[in-house]
Amino acid sequence: MRVVRRSGFVVALVLLTAMVLVGGCGRSVDGTAVRSARAAPWDPCSLSDDVIRRAGLDPATRDSASLVNGAGELSCEWHNDDLFMTLTAIAGATIEQVHSGQGNHDFHDAIVGNRTVTTYRDEGDRTGSFCFLVVPLEPAGIALMQVSRTAFTEDTTPMCVWAYRVGDVVVAAMPR
Template sequence: MAALLLLAGCASTTDGDALATATSSAVASTTNPAPTPWDPCTIPDEAIERAGLNVGTKESGVFGRDQNGFKICGWESRPPSSKYYVRVFVGFETLDFVDDPSYFDRLQPVRVGTRDATQYQQLAADAALNCGVAFVAGAELIRATIITGTQVGNPPYDPCTELNAVVAALDSELPT
């Protein structure tokens, strides 16, 4: 975006009177674009497969869109089960983000892979089907969620244990 700068100056006339003159110059305004969070969709397919997720189901964003400043990527569990969906959210937030009682509850400290993390539930989420975990990597908050498909009913796994295992399997691919 360029801004126009007008400068008023004086020039002498031949009879010694001052004459106002106007000069202009275009000054380029340099604004740095806002930083963007690390994109979890850049996790290599081999790592996604090792974590038990189906690389063919990768979805960038939620319905194709990032939300609230978070870069988002998600995958279904690998067939034949396809019982749950894992999403990874990355944004410039602190861990206080999940300490908001109007959105999250049942917070507890956990160890996931090599990281200290906070396990949480979204309000009104069924803890028998869903879970979330969050930790900080540098200036970024990394959140991961597991959502069990409604057709599963009573899953043969604990959602938090399963999510923590998936995130631990991806640990080496995540920012530090």
């Protein structure tokens, strides 16, 4: 069940990475394309165990090995009995690229963790099992946070409400 749940997220990451690599990684000098050096992304696994605990997740469940990452991406995930959170930092990506991503809809700006974030949903999520938060990172890039239900939860709280609760702690701990 976990692989199915993550498949939409992986597809979104692959598409976003392709957009960044094709559309945003170079500049033109005298008509010649030049690749710009891209800073390494922030490492989401660097969040402290205390932050993860305060977000209501279990720090012992931290996993980065099973996640697929492209160039300029780092991911980490945690869970508890009811929720999964996957956090991916993507160097050089923008919120505008997420807006133009195929299947992304229901965008809303919100204040989470004392920062302006954008939430959205994936059109393939007919049951409301996921919510995505996009957090701008300086100097360039985004953190993409996916919060989803586990297969065993009986909690029916809307996922973006959960994402705001978890995000209030996690987003506040991210670099600006």
